[in-house]
Amino acid sequence: MNTESHTYVLVPGAWHGGWVWRPVAERLRAAGHRAVCLTLPGLGDGDDPTGLRLGDAVDHVVREVERLNLRSVTLVGHSWGGYPMTGAAHRLRGTVSNVIYYSAFVPRQGVSLAEENPDGGAFLRGLIDESPDQAIHPNLGYVQGIFMQGADEGAQRLVADLLTPQPGDYMLDALDVPSVTEIGISARYILSGEDQALPRPGSEFAARLGLEPVMVPGPHDGMLTHPDEVAKAILNG
Structure with a gap:
């Protein structure tokens, strides 16, 4: 486990805000590290998702790292958060020393999440085209079926109430950059053992980085159901 102090910037996935990382962040801080939980544009309570593009999410990660004057940063991205995290890592070379994908997409150059x-x-x-704000609106079924299947129903309903509409172009835009390992940034891949949200096996995403996944228990939102194990996996790099 890391014994020196590190800075972790935690990037949430689709429909989620920085709140989803708080249980893990508290454990990272208790271990003597700095942890910053980001909420990306359009995904805060009451935000308007209209017109936002993937580049806006990338810009936000970069701006926050620069605004806070962070150094030797480890970016940690969950699910769709692998997209803005990867884009930001390219622009923050020299500031970002490590990238951790947690049950996350590892983007292929020029390929969107929808693709x-x-x-x-x-x-x-279809959901985006039918939506008046060009966003994908969440529901309890997402949480019960793929994010936190098997969890307590009360917790599932609470998380469903916290989810916000996902700007559609976040799913339709692609990154025009290679993998982070191709530019010399160290990477790891952590995978929840009961993940049912990823459209491809997590091992396939890890293989894009030349890695084998580090397995942790829990569903896709395991940072809420198994924060001890997720925090330990992050720290054990």
Whole structure:
């Protein structure tokens, strides 16, 4: 486990805000590290998701790291958060020393999240086209079916109430950059053992980085159901 102090910037996935990382962040801080939980544009309580593009999310990660004057940063991204995290890592070379994907997409250059989802991509586009604000609105079914299946129903309902609409172009835009390992940034891949949200096996995403996944228990939102194990995996790099 790391014994020196590190700075972790935690990037949430689709529909989630920085709140989803708080249990893990508290454990990282208790271990003597700095932890910053980001909420990306359009995903805060009451935010308007209209018109936001993936580049806006990337810009936000970069701005926050620079605004806080952070150094020797480890970026940690969950699920769709692998997209803005990867884009930001390219622009923060020299500041970001490590990147950790947690049950996350590892983007391929020029390929959007919708294109990574061969069965669900058309469904996502349909939801976006039908939405007056061009966003994908969450519901309790997401939480019970793929984010926190098997968790206490009260916790599931609470999380569902906290989810916010996901700006549609966050799912349709692609990054024009190679993997972080190709530019010399160290990477790791942590995977929840009961993940049912990723459209491809997590091992396939890890293989894009030349890695084997580090397995932790829990569903896709394991940072809420198994924060001790997720925090330990992050610290054991």
